[in-house]
Every structure is written in C-alpha cells, then in structure tokens.
Amino acid sequence: MSTERPTPTGPLAPDLRILEERVYRGGNVWSYDPAIHLVMDLGVLEGYPTDTIPGFTDRLIEMLPGVASHSCSRGHEGGFGERLREGTWLGHVAEHIALQLQQEAGHDQRRGKTRMVRGRTGVYNVVYGYSDEGVALMAGRLAVRLINHLIAPEDGFDFEAELENFLRSAERTAFGPSTAAILEEAVSRDIPYIRLNSASLVQLGQGVYAQRIRATMTSKTGALAVDIASDKDMTIKLLGSAGLPVPKQETCRTVEGAVAAARRIGFPVVVKPLDGNHGRGVGLDLMSDDDVRAAFVVAQEESRRGWIIVESFITGKDYRCLIVGGRMQAIAERVPAHVVGDGTHTVEELVRITNADPRRGVGHEKVLTRIKVDDAAIELVREQGFAMTDVPPNGVMVKLALTGNMSTGGISVDRTFDAHPDNVEIAEEAARMIGLDVAGIDFICPDITQPVRETGGAICEVNAAPGFRMHTHPTVGEPQFIAKPVVDLLFPPGSPSRVPIVAVTGTNGKTTTSRMIAHVFKTMGKKVGMTSTDGIVIDERLVIKSDASGPRSARMVLQNPRVELAVMEVARGGILREGLGYDRNDIAVVTNVAPDHLGMKGIDTLEQLADVKAVVVEAVPRNGFAVLNADDRLVRRMRNRCAGNIVWYSLQPADSPERRFIDQRLARGGRAVVLEKTDRGDMIVIKHGKRSMQLAWTHLLPSTFGGTAMFNVANAMAAAGAAFAAGVGLHEIRQGLRTFATNYYLSPGRMNLINVRGIEVIVDYCHNAPGMEVLGQFVDKYADQKAATSEWGKISRIGMVATAGDRRDADMRELGAIAAKYFDVIVVREDERLRGRKPGEVAALVVEGARAAQAAGGVRVRQIETVLGEVDAVRHCVGRANPGDIVVLCVDNHAKVVSELETITHSAQARAHSDADVGDPDLDPKWAENEITRDESGAPQP
Secondary structure (H helix, E strand, C coil): CCCCCCCCCCCCCCCCEEEEEEEECCCCCCCCCCEEEEEEECHHHHHCCHHHCCCHHHHHHHHCHHHHHCCHHHCCCCHHHHHHHHCCCHHHHHHHHHHHHHHHCCCCCCCEEEEECCCCCCEEEEEEECCCHHHHHHHHHHHHHHHHHHHCCCCCCCHHHHHHHHHHHHHHHCCCHHHHHHHHHHHHCCCCEEECCCCCEEEECCHHHCEEEECCEECCCCHHHHHHHHCHHHHHHHHHHCCCCCCCEEEECCHHHHHHHHHHHCCCEEEEECCCCCCCCCEEEECCHHHHHHHHHHHHHCCCCCCEEEEECCCCEEEEEEEECCEEEEEEEEECCEEECCCCCCHHHHHHHHHCCCCEECCCCCCEECCCCCHHHHHHHHHCCCCCCCCCCCCCEEECCCCCCHHHCCEEEECCCCCCHHHHHHHHHHHHHHCCCEEEEEEEECCCCCCHHHHCCEEEEEEECCCCHHHHCCCECCCCCCHHHHHHHHCCCCCCCCCCEEEEECCCCHHHHHHHHHHHHHHCCCCEEEEECCEEEECCEEEEECCCCCHHHHHHHHHCCCCCEEEEECCHHHHHHHCCCCCCCCEEEECCCCCCCCCECCECCHHHHHHHHCHHHHCCCCCCEEEEECCCHHHHHHHHHCCCEEEEEECCCCCCHHHHHHHHHHCCCCEEEEEEEECCEEEEEEEECCEEEEEEEHHHCHHHCCCCCHHHHHHHHHHHHHHHHCCCCHHHHHHHHHCCCCCCCCCCCCCEEEEECCEEEEEECCCCHHHHHHHHHHHHHHHHHHHCCCCCCCCCEEEEECCCCCCCHHHHHHHHHHHHHHCCEEEECCCCCCCCCCCCHHHHHHHHHHHHHHHHCCCCCCEEEECCCHHHHHHHHHHHCCCCCEEEEECCCHHHHHHHHHHHHHHHHHHHHHHHHHCCCCCCCCCCCCCCEECCCCCEEC
16 A cells, blocks of 8 residues: 555545446355455545545544444454544445445444455455345445545435435345344354345255245245135134134125124224235224224225135234244234333424334334334324324323334334243144144233133234244343244254265366266266256256356255255356355365466466365365365465365376375375376275275276376376265275266267267367367377277378367467377367457467467478368368378367267268169278378378
8 A cells, every 4th residue: 555645636536436246155266255346446536545535534434433333454343443544545445334334234244355456556356245145235336326425425415315225225135034033043053045036035955955944934834824824714713613712703805794794793893804914904993883994995905815804802912922843932022113202202203212223224124113104103193192293291102003013113022931831832732723833823912921711812813924023133021042943943953954065176177077076976876966067967967058167057056956966067267256156065176277268357377277266175164175186286285275184186106296295195194096007007096094995997997098098087086086085985986987988978078989980089178278288198199009900001180179269369379289289180160159259360379379380390280271160160070081080079069069970970871871772892981972192191181
C-alpha cells in the first residue's frame, strides 16, 4: 500500500464498479468454505484511501454503525474502525460493508479478504463468506452503491430505504428460521446440505443417504398426514373420534350457512378458512350474526377451496406444542401483537417504540417481526376503546392482532417445562392420530399447567410444517434446541450421511483415471456416480452428455439417490468458476501439472495452475488421502497442503531421486504404488510401510496396450492408489484393472483402437503439447512392436491433430512441433467451437509450429495438411492410409468420429462383397480404395 496520502482538490467521481461476480459453492482458490468473489475496479479512487476523503468514515459509521466494530486483521473489536481512520482502500471497505449488510439480515458472516489483482492497478479481488449466495451478492452490490454515494451523493439514493428493501429481499431469498435451525444442527453434525430451489427445499446428506426437508416437513412426513392436517374439519373429526378435547365445529361455503352454523354452535364463535395458515383470515370471539358475516368475507379471501369453518370460541391462552417423532419437544405461549400503555405515548408512538427493538425485523429475518398497523389493527384498537392517537393508561395492554402468530408481530413465552403431563399426552396423541412426524398442536386453555379436561380448553388446530422461531428464539424464557430431534429422525445417531467422494484432477489423464477408479468400484457391486468431460454417468448409464467436470455436475451426482460412491473429474475451469461444488473429498488424485489453459483467468504460470489444482488436495479431511504423482515436481509440493495422508505413485526406477523420496516416506509408514522392473516385465507394486504387495503385470492390463502406453500405466497406478486408500482389497483392485479396457464402451474417446479396412485407428482426446508428447512416445513403441510382426512391411503413421481456441499461440505452435516428431503425415483440423478465434486461425498456428520443426530437421513428418472439418479430416486420414498403417485421431466429438469410422468400415465391406460377387480375382478387399505410394522410409507420398 502506498504511503502517500493525496487530498482531493475537487469533487471525486463515484468510480467504484464491479467487473465480475463469482459464487464459489465449495472449496476454492481463496477459501476452504463457500465465498463470493467480486472483481472491483476503483478507477480514480485507487489514489484515495479513506483517510484522504473528508468525512467519509464518519458518514459511513453513521449510516452503518456495525462496520466500526469489525475486528479485521487487527484481531480485536473495532480494528476495522481503526483501519478506516488510518486509511484503507475502498475495495477493502466494500468487503466489510458487504459483511455488515449480511449481519443486518441476520447472517453471521465474518470471513473476508481483499487483494489487488496481479498486474492491474486499481483492480481488486474482494472475497467474503456467505450463508445465502443471493443475499451476499445483493450485499456486495449495495456496498458499492453506498461507497459511491458517500464519495459523491447520488440523487434519489436513500440508504435507509435501500437497506429496508435489501432486508425484505433477503427475507424472501434466505432460509427461514425453521429451515436455518435444522441446517445449523445438521452442519454441527457434519451433515452436508444442498439447496434444491430458491425457497426452502433442501437436501441433507448425499446420494443413497440423502433426506429432504422443506421448512419443517421432511422426507418422512406423509403426504396423507399433511392433507389431513390441511383439512381442519377432518382434523377436528379425527381428534374428536379419539376422545381428545376439540371445539364444536361446522364447515360451510355461504355467508348464511356460516351464520346458521354459528347459531347452532352458540356464540361466541371463530370463523376461519378450512385450508388457511399463519392465522390468516381468522376471526375470533365473534358475538353476532353481523360479526360472522364480516369475518366470513375475510376468511374466504384466504381460502383456496372456498370452504369456511365455524367453531366454538374457546377462551384462554394460546399455546403451541411442538411434537417431533411422537414426543413433545417444546411448548410456547403465544401472545398477540400488542403494546402496553405508559401514560405518556400514544398507541401509534408505542408501536413505533416497540418496532425499534433491534430484535424485530421484516418478516422472519429476525427473532421477532415488526408490528404491522393495517386497517384490521386500527379497527381492533378502536374496539378496545382507543384511537391510534390516544394515550393508553399506564399498564393497559392494547392488542393490535387477535392471533398470537409470530409472523403478525406476536411474542412467545417458553412453557416447555410448565405443561401438565396430561396435556403433554393429549398433544402427543393428537400428532399420532394425524400421522405427522413433526406437528404443531395449537391448544387454547386457561392454564397449560392444569389438565385441560378439568379446566376447559381444546385443541383448535394441528399444523404440518410448524414454525420453530417461537421455540428457538422465545421472547421470554429459555430457547429450546428442537432441531436436534428433527435431525435425529432423519439421521439417527451413528448413521452415515455422506457418500465417499474421489476427486481426480490434473492436466492429462484425469478422465481415464476417473473411469478406472469407477470401474474398480463397479466390479465390487457399487453404484457409482461419475462426472467427466464426457458427461454424468450414474450406475453405468450416461444421464447427461456434456462437459461435466465442473461443480454443478458434482452436485447433480450427489443429489442422485442411487449413488453409493462418487468419482469426480475436477477441471481447472470449474474450480476457478465456482469452486468444487462440495465441501470436501475423501480422496484426491492429482495426475500431473503441465502447460495448458495458461493465460486464462489470471493463471499465467505452472505454479499458479498447480495452486488451482491443489484445491482438491486442500479439501481432503484428516482421515482422508491424497494420491499424488511423485514424478511431478509441482504435484509433490502439494503434500504440504494436505491435512490427511498421502499415497505416492511413480513410474521411475528404484535408483531414481523420485523413488528415494518415496522410500523415505515408506520408512515412516507411508503408502505408495511403484513400478518394479523384472526380467518378465514391469510389475505394479503397492507398498505400505515395510509391506510390499504385487498387484499386476503392466502388459496384462488391457488399457496399457501390452505395457507400451506408459501414460495408462501411470493412470492405472493412480487408480490403484485411490482404491487402496479407500480400503479396497488387492484382489478387487487387480480384477478391476484387468477388466478395464480402452474400448469405446468403457472409455469413449480415450485410446480407442478400431480396425478400419486393415488400418489400426486410435481415437483419443489429446489436445495439448504434454499430452501429444506422451501419445507420440506410445505411437513410437507401438509402431516398433507392430513392425516386428507386421505382414505389411513398413508402417506409416498419420496423425489428425487439433487444439482448443482458448490456448495461447505458443502452446498451439508447440503442439504442432511435437506432432512433427512422431507422425509421417499430420492433418490439422479445428474444433467446432472456435472459442473466440477466426476460422483457420488455430489450424494455421499448429501448422506453423509443425513446419518450423520440419525446417529445423530431426523430425519424422513428411507432409503437413489442413482439413478444418473434423469428419472431413477423419475421412482424409483414413483415405491416406494403407492396411497395416497407424492412424491417430485426436478428436473433439468422439461420437461423430466413431460413427464415421463405422460408416467407412461398412462401406468397404459392402464394396468387398459386391466385387467378390463379380468374381474379380485381382482385388484384395483389405487394401484401401485410394492406395498411395511410399518412399524408401515407408512414408506415404502424394
């Protein structure tokens, strides 16, 4: 931070603006926890910290006093207030305002950090925690508006009104107090949750262990019980048939029917909608026909089905008994919204004073709701002999609502331990009769401490999805922790809530490694959910076909009720965009870190790329494992970020520095998967401390092409390490790897070997320079191995290569140069999605790199051609090849490519059958239609 303190000589411009918003829904590069990331540009304000802007700090604290008490980096209350007066930058101020606004909305958030964007003066990364992402984003936007207003007052900007609107919006989008209480209890037990909609539908747990709640309804709440509770007439009849105390009651659909029912029942009566809730449309203590007629109109407005209940008015206090799992958990006395006269203030003033209580807020955002003065409230005050401008005598209570609902401004008094056992038994029996797992039983009786059968009183209602606020935050008395028995119903103590998660990342090999791991568990009978660049697979079925290596796909897998274990391919882009999408993974696998996607989203170096991929390692808990490639320097360094245990793997020989590094860890009881060379071949060995367990010969694993595809040997070792860390037995790991082949069924688009007219075609996804290097090395070995037994003589290699348009120009040239080392003919194509490039631009850069390598000499390539369309390029490559040749197709859309190869094969077979029928003895159907000539080295010639 600069030490200069310029003083503005004139008005400053309100220049602060948000350039980018990101919501991290899991571990991310900034935080272990969910966070909001705003990229802010200070503009000219970069030159003016808070101490150089006259009056800024005082005006801010006046508008939002809570900001001054933040501890900030000082570590003590008021630390941020000190920073404001000493001078701090406005991006940092925006962070703290966003946190305080969330505090105002009832979300206790204190985590945040602000850092300048590397290489961009005046642009800052502002990162802060959230409970509800919608509320947190609104808080960040309002923070920017407030700062700009303090810099240069904006006409029409009223912060009090803006804050009120923010709080109302927060109340609409945030979890209500009941849902929040359950989630708080779940989090305290390490039960994860996923919000399923913008309201209160939430999944607790993952996969096969998942349960759902909507407010206080749960997965175990019966639909029939909810229907019965919603039908107040049916509820009263069922309770009455069980001998429980209930009021007399009739239902009707007309005004005159209601009046007649009231006369039969006897005044005073209650009129309410059959399917109402929250006390809406309820008329109490009605003494005449006219009262009933007026109340009927109000009730009908709140009724969805038009049926109205008339019932006897039971005098007494209003009690809510909460029953969970058939047991009484809490009782609250509900007192309607009211004020108490002091002999000085008017009713109107008393309401204003009451609403100024900091515990009162809008809707459910705080423990109490502000009293609303509407026509019904004014009329009720008038019935008590007062006008709103009158001054009630000292100690006189003036009601502003008839019902005791918290949502209308009422208060609650905890009576949990005061209730008479007979009353508790009645409430529990009522919940059992209706069949609700969570029920709110509304009692009206003179005194809950006395048996209602003796003192009079009745159950007037049974509520499904009862609110918890009156019990968790009573106005008077001790709070009751009623979320605990609810979570106990869903997850009895000791029962699991999480499915094991294996996360796989790296520059190359992560898709194949993910598939190998999933296959190992599939052979054990597990239902595996997997995300990859090809899509989402649930129990061997591809349910979504797309690039599904991001956090949204991960959440979709964890929501599926069949999933017993999740294997997540985690890409760099998803981490940067939204984080992991979950809070932790039991096992993290990192295959390698190589140049790819550099120059994007601020990731310019390999070290920065490694920091992004290390997020999955940081998400490993203490009892988890990270499976790390000891042959990669940057991956080795990730061990310092892992709270759990490490399983190393290495392809290097026993006398290499990498193996010595591993041996040191093994001496201390560590775990590793290594390759041991013998006269019979290479053996994959799992080591744990001094124990050494032979797993499999590499040449016996189908995915390794007889041991020549060393990159798949490495992938198999990584998969073995992950399975071993998960506690899978040696035999199951061996069986899984031995039955995993790179055919199109098990590994689409990854090293699929397809014979087309005698030509060996390999379909792979290789798209970057490091991947091309290892693929080329495999082609060298495979071609040499094939040439030794080939009936065709010399073997030519034709490669179709391409890369994505969002790579750097240098990376594209390097891909072409490396391809030139290994292929006789290079056919350069382009992806369908150009990612900001012009048609032909990417191909030209790849060709440029290949031609430069060709000109420098020492490479294999003889011809370099461009065919932009993927399917056209496939046809061209196959058409250039003779039987016995090797064609490597680096594809984008593997399904289209494989379909085209099948078409070519079927066409050739059809021609062969047709020619055979004609009886042409000179035609050998194994040869291509357009046979090409070769030079002395075997390379094809035009």
